[in-house]
Amino acid sequence: MFTALADDLHTMATLPYGLFLAAATGLVIYLFYLIWKNFHRARVIEDIPTARVRSAAQGYVELEGEGHVAPGQVVVAPLTGSPCVWYRYRIEKERHGSHRSGGSDWSTVDSGQSEEIFVFTDGTGECLIDPRGAEVTPGVRKVWYGSSKWPGSQEKRGLFGELLGKRYRYTEERIDRGVVYVLGWFDSLRSTDTPVDAEVGGLLRTWKQDQDTLLQRFDSDGNGSLDQGEWQNARQQAHRQVLQNRAERSAEPAVNVVRDTGHDRHPFLISAKPQFLLTDRYRRHALYSLLGSVVAVGVLAWMLAARF
Numbered sequence: 001m002f003t004a005l006a007d008d009l010h011t012m013a014t015l016p017y018g019l020f021l022a023a024a025t026g027l028v029i030y031l032f033y034l035i036w037k038n039f040h041r042a043r044v045i046e047d048i049p050t051a052r053v054r055s056a057a058q059g060y061v062e063l064e065g066e067g068h069v070a071p072g073q074v075v076v077a078p079l080t081g082s083p084c085v086w087y088r089y090r091i092e093k094e095r096h097g098s099h100r101s102g103g104s105d106w107s108t109v110d111s112g113q114s115e116e117i118f119v120f121t122d123g124t125g126e127c128l129i130d131p132r133g134a135e136v137t138p139g140v141r142k143v144w145y146g147s148s149k150w151p152g153s154q155e156k157r158g159l160f161g162e163l164l165g166k167r168y169r170y171t172e173e174r175i176d177r178g179v180v181y182v183l184g185w186f187d188s189l190r191s192t193d194t195p196v197d198a199e200v201g202g203l204l205r206t207w208k209q210d211q212d213t214l215l216q217r218f219d220s221d222g223n224g225s226l227d228q229g230e231w232q233n234a235r236q237q238a239h240r241q242v243l244q245n246r247a248e249r250s251a252e253p254a255v256n257v258v259r260d261t262g263h264d265r266h267p268f269l270i271s272a273k274p275q276f277l278l279t280d281r282y283r284r285h286a287l288y289s290l291l292g293s294v295v296a297v298g299v300l301a302w303m304l305a306a307r308f
Contacts, residue, residue, distance in 0.1 A: 024300045031293035038286035041267055042279045045183065050275075053125035053256060056186050060266050063258065064275065065122030067129065067180035075116050079151055079172045080142065086131055086175040086270070088113035088138065091149060094167040106169055109149065120180060120258070129182060131270055133260030137281070138173035139272025145169055175272040183269040185261045188254040199242045204235065 012020075048062045056063070067085045069075050077087040092106035113136075120129050144151075146168050207214050218226055218234045226234065260268040271278050 021300075021303060024296065024303060028293060028296045028300055031289050031296055034289035035286050035293065037264070038282045038289060040265070041269070042282040042286065044267065045269075045275050045279050045282070048183065051186075053120070053122050053127050055124070056127075056256075058186060058188060060261060061184070061186040061258070062275075063120065063122060063127075063182045063186075065120055065180060066178055067118050067120050067175060068177045070117060070119050070128070073116065073118075075114060075118070077172055077174050078112070079170050082174060082176070084114075084140075084174040084176050085118040085180075086114045086116075086136065086138075088136065088173045090171045092169040092171075093149075094169070109168075117257075120182060125256070127186070127256035127258055129180075129184075129270065130257055130259040133262075134184070134268045134270045136173075136175070137269070137271035137273055137278060138175055139178070140172075140174040140176060142172045143169065175270070179272060179274065181269070181271040181273065181275050181278060182258055183267065184258040185266070185268070187257050187259065189257055196239070196242060199245075200235065200238045203238045203242060207234070207238070 045062070048060070050064055051057070051061045053063065053065070069083075069085055075084055075087070076082065077084050077089065079089050079091075089110075089112060090108055091110040093109045094104050095107055096104045115132050117128050117130050120127050146152075147166060149168060151170055214234070215224065215226070218230045218237075220230055220233075221227075269278070273281075
């Protein structure tokens with residue numbers, strides 16, 4: 001079999017051979033990236049000491065504690081209706097006869113994930129977790145099947161639909177209230193961190209929404225519009241009001257937030273599993289990628305040898 005494949009590669013036209021070679025090269029590069037990515041994450045988790053919220057420094061930190069929803073907030077996983085602090089879901093529909101062999105595959109018809117900020121506590125204090133951009137390892141993963149797009153709903157189908165037997169696959173991942181591990185960028189934010197000019201601009205936009213009141217306050221000549229001098233007066237009034245509001249807010253405590261770092265060398269990780277299990281997972285994935293890269297490099301070398 002390998003001899004026949006080698007002969008096919010040797011006689012193959014340049015364009016299709018080049019495409020096969022490019023695909024094999026791309027696979028090798030991608031697998032090497034996965035080796036670095038997973039091994040790097042394992043090392044980062046092992047090397048960074050666990051901090052406490054009360055004494056955490058600004059910057060890249062590792063935290064272990066518990067996660068729960070913010071007061072007055074309700075987060076519910078859409079497929080099971082289970083309360084949680086974070087979820088991700090996917091709905092797939094089976095497509096019959098999509099392969100030449102007459103088999104079937106699955107296509108995604110709906111998906112999504114939670115972007116709601118949740119609260120993290122570790123006994124010394126609390127902070128907010130903004131999960132946007134995070135690499136999440138859920139604590140619960142459930143896969144099941146049904147005959148309607150959404151679990152529990154009844155889909156109207158005609159005779160043809162009944163004969164085909166539409167089938168859906170549901171996947172739901174969650175982090176329930178409880179143990180949470182976080183690795184990300186720790187910031188202490190105050191309401192006065194916003195630039196003054198940005199607040200002035202926002203206040204003026206709010207005033208513009210009520211033109212009658214705006215003209216009543218600043219249209220000194222009563223011509224129904226604000227000239228340059230009157231508008232400058234409005235800006236000065238807005239500036240004074242913003243400074244007064246900021247002075248009143250300056251005594252408010254800072255809000256601690258952990259968010260995405262924006263850099264792959266400092267990954268943003270949220271996990272419902274403890275860090276030693278997370279480290280084992282990343283090292284295991286790095287090993288799988290290494291084994292796959294060995295096979296891919298072997299295939300690439302064989303393709304080159306068969307051709308030349």
